[in-house]
Amino acid sequence: xxxxxxxxxxxxxxxxxxxxxxxxxxxxxxxxxxxxxxxxxxxxxxxxxxxxxxxxxxxxxxxxxxxxxxxxxxxxxxxxxxxxxxxxxxxxxxxxxxxxxxxxxxxxxxxx
Amino acid sequence: xxxxxxxxxxxxxxxxxxxxxxxxxxxxxxxxxxxxxxxxxxxxxxxxxxxxxxxxxxxxxxxxxxxxxxxxxxxxxxxxxxxxxxxxxxxxxxxxxxxxxxxxxxxxxxxxxx
Numbered sequence: 753x754x755x756x757x758x759x760x761x762x763x764x765x766x767x768x769x770x771x772x773x774x775x776x777x778x779x780x781x782x783x784x785x786x787x788x789x790x791x792x793x794x795x796x797x798x799x800x801x802x803x804x805x806x807x808x809x810x811x812x813x814x815x816x817x818x819x820x821x822x823x824x825x826x827x828x829x830x831x832x833x834x835x836x837x838x839x840x841x842x843x844x845x846x847x848x849x850x851x852x853x854x855x856x857x858x859x860x861x862x863x864x
Numbered sequence: 865x866x867x868x869x870x871x872x873x874x875x876x877x878x879x880x881x882x883x884x885x886x887x888x889x890x891x892x893x894x895x896x897x898x899x900x901x902x903x904x905x906x907x908x909x910x911x912x913x914x915x916x917x918x919x920x921x922x923x924x925x926x927x928x929x930x931x932x933x934x935x936x937x938x939x940x941x942x943x944x945x946x947x948x949x950x951x952x953x954x955x956x957x958x959x960x961x962x963x964x965x966x967x968x969x970x971x972x973x974x975x976x977x978x
Binding site (some may be wrong): 787792796810851852853857858 | 898906907908910913952965966967968969970971
């Protein structure tokens with residue numbers, strides 16, 4: 753199994769600012785994933801982050817808006833840049849371990 | 865690319881009644897299939913998964929799901945619903961042989977009437 757800690761758990765941000773979300777896993781994992789869950793919606797995959805390589809972004813998501821770092825096998829960050837109210841969402845970190853996808857509790861961002 | 869639909873946005877059942885949540889997928893090969901539950905204010909929890917083999921899969925909390933290739937379906941069932949089952953349920957489909965690009969369905973919200 754894998755235990756994932758995300759910081760912050762929630763935040764209120766001003767339009768035009770940027771926020772970095774941290775994801776810490778209690779074991780070494782190859783692949784980490786970042787998802788977005790907009791209010792009342794399902795999860796949408798933003799990008800896949802492998803250690804030592806550039807993140808792979810899904811259609812509709814770009815590195816300039818959502819830069820990702822993956823410095824080692826237990827940690828990743830997602831930055832939401834130049835935020836607008838449309839970025840208000842829950843951002844979830846996910847990892848694959850022991851044949852299962854595990855999710856963090858999520859980071860709930862509200863952009864005013 | 866794979867996709868998944870959940871035709872029912874919201875379902876209400878009485879406690880003790882049986883439950884079936886529908887899930888249909890689109891993928892050219894044998895997919896990885898999952899059901900996740902998200903309770904209010906909680907994270908996502910895996911109920912069960914299908915990779916291969918027996919098409920009837922048993923999960924946690926008394927849930928089961930059946931993979932039907934001919935219908936491209938992976939419906940979730942529970943014979944007797946408990947009030948604590950009220951939550952959002954997501955069907956998800958993965959491609960290939962890894963967890964890369966697991967795509968989630970829109971979700972079904974379950975309400976349970978006492």
